[in-house]
Amino acid sequence: MSLIKNSQKLTRTLLLLVIATLPLNLAAKQAERIRYQLTHNKAVIKVDGRMDEAVWQTATKMELKYEKSPGDGTPSPVKTEVFFYENGSSFNVAFIAYDPNPENIRASLRDRDSLWADDSVAIIIDTFNDERSGYEFFVNPLGAQADVRMDDTDGWDEDSSWDAIWESAGQITDFGYVVEMSIPFSALRFPDSDEKLVWNITGLRNYPRDVKIQMATNIFDRDIECNLCQFHQLIGFEHIKPGKNFQLTPTLTLSRKDEKPDLPGEWQNGDIEVEPGLDVRWGLTQDIVLNATLNPDFSQVEADAGQLDVNNTYSLFYPEKRPFFLDGASYFDTTNFNFVHTRNIADPDVGLKLTGKTGEHSYGLMLADDNNTSFLMPGNQGSNIATLDEKSNIAIARYKMDVGERNNVGVLMTHRQSDNYHNTLASFDGTYWLSQNDNIQYQVAQSDTKNTAAVMQDFDVSEKQTGTAFRVNYSRGTRDYNLKAGYTNISEDFRADLGFQSRSNIERVVLGGRRTYYGESNDALTQWGYFGDWDKTYDQDGQVLEEEYEIHGTMQGTKQFFTNFGLVHRERLYEEQYFKETQFKIFVEMRPVANINIGTFFKFGTQIDFANAQLGDVLYIEAFTQWDVNRHINASINYNYSHLDVDDGRLFTAHQADIRLSYQFSMRSKLKLVVQYTDISRDVALYSDKDADDRPDAQDRFFSSQLIYSYKINPQTLFFLGYSDGGYQDDSLTQLTRDERSVFTKFSYAWQM
Known part of the structure; x- marks a missing residue:
């Protein structure tokens, strides 16, 4: 019987099993949701983390009474209060986060979207009251920001690349810390209505100590896949003024790039290029946005994280x-x-x-x-x-x-x-x-191409x-x-x-599952479990391409310890031969002290040598550390290592390092250095079956460096000044040699009307 027929039979069987086990009442069982009337007050606050304005005395108030993780709705270990009001143009939020030991609060001056190791507070709001998507706004005790778009349609999915323009500030006190936020309604999308609106909302607090504890305003039932449907609610917003919601952002980029077309050789100095540009963002209504860009500068401001591309x-x-x-x-x-x-x-x-x-x-x-x-x-x-x-x-x-x-x-x-x-x-x-608890996702597509x-x-x-x-x-x-x-x-x-679809000519079936166990927040292990799956892949002619089994265990506990370890076995077709690969994998991450995070991933076992269509023994290691030296200085190192041994010796050895050092002068001002280096050495004699033109170099080395100063008032109003260079060495060169260098500066300013 064909794989398609087997899959159809399997799908029908699964559906029958699911339907047979469905509860008669599909309504979600959940904790009581509370609806709060949102305070309206025309007062405008100074966002300084002090809460010294009178309006906070009458603001809508909630308390973060419950532990979300690792505890399961247990009482919060510390007290946190959150306050809300709107003044017609912005949604204003304040947190009072009490702490019995303020000296243990973890916070540094941070660039945007990089506060995840710190103490922080947050709100998540579903502005359409459709329990499908929302916005997340995080602030650390010193006022650093992070904002996220999330989707709860098919499980919790977050996108931290989204940026809004809003204000925040924080102050560490002798009783904990205070945070204020002011989020303009122009930064959000919500129904355009003259009636009262209902927003689903929760307040969160991250409390990282030996164990990272998260607290919330509501209890989350882990047996319910929907999260937004368990939030409390705010009703009001009838005083919101839509406004023009128009943003104009002119940009100016100046750059010069020098190159060496031949190595060794002389530099060819480039001309200074001046590139003006314009971005427009226009909220046609509260829930429809038009973006336009003319002559945009789409250069990468900061280098991508290094990835080892070998075998x-x-x-x-x-x-x-x-x-x-x-x-x-x-x-x-x-x-x-x-x-x-x-x-x-x-x-x-x-x-x-x-x-x-x-x-x-x-x-x-x-x-x-x-x-x-x-x-x-x-x-x-x-x-x-x-x-x-x-x-x-x-x-x-x-x-x-x-x-x-x-x-x-x-x-x-x-x-x-x-x-x-x-x-x-x-x-x-x-x-x-x-x-x-049960869902089916489906997608069908057709493409037509002329080459x-x-x-x-x-x-x-x-x-x-x-x-x-x-x-x-x-x-x-x-x-x-x-x-x-x-x-x-x-x-x-x-x-x-226009997508990232790297596989074609395949037919694949997968079955898998996960089992999770929970401890308490003061246990050595707060969560553990195991998961695994089986999958089988064919080509369109019915030939087996791969069959894979894998089983993994997970544990997490004190010192923010987390590990995932397991065994993968597959039989795989490559160049008309079947190879059996068996690999052990383990990932470990922990925070041994408050300001240092370390981790590693490694795998070893058998793996195909794709250059020569043979089986070899692989060792692959990733190691990383992030160190907050103090509130201004941060250093990170990511190191990758790989080697592959075949019957006649070591085929290749590869090293890669990505080092980043930054000094945060203030929340807006930052200097960052990035250095990346890759070294791949090969035994060319083990590629003897290859034609001379297809054989790789015995030595490939690459390096790049980048020094950038940035000043960011908000995600669109900013200034960059930077220098970068790079080079390489192959068998034709005796040493690493630079072949490109550039300097650039960029200005942009967002006018909101």
């Missing part, structure tokens, strides 16, 4: 960091596949984006051009990157509709086209909740490619265990050139 057949993934693409990015997400990865839009001159949510309807439209047309060419045993010497035009459209309490359906279309090439994709996806002659020749594909992709996943989540089952089918000619 790997798939392209590396790098996250998006550019402001235009990050604003409203979640509106283009789909259920199962990454079909929109905007780092594929590398060098645009102009971009336009409309995103919004009206009632149960959310939607997004993006238009852009690109002077650098690059995309992934997927396969079932690896992927490559194709680059065209052509400018392309891009269109992306997404629509999603909420159905019932938690279900949703959506469509996505992407299109990229140049004179001799196009790729068009259409997708339909959704989530259906069978009960408060250039160069792509046809380089990647051995036809001029026209048409393919389909399908995935369905079932999951059941409870407090103590999780179950999952999934099926994926991607045809050979399927392409998602």
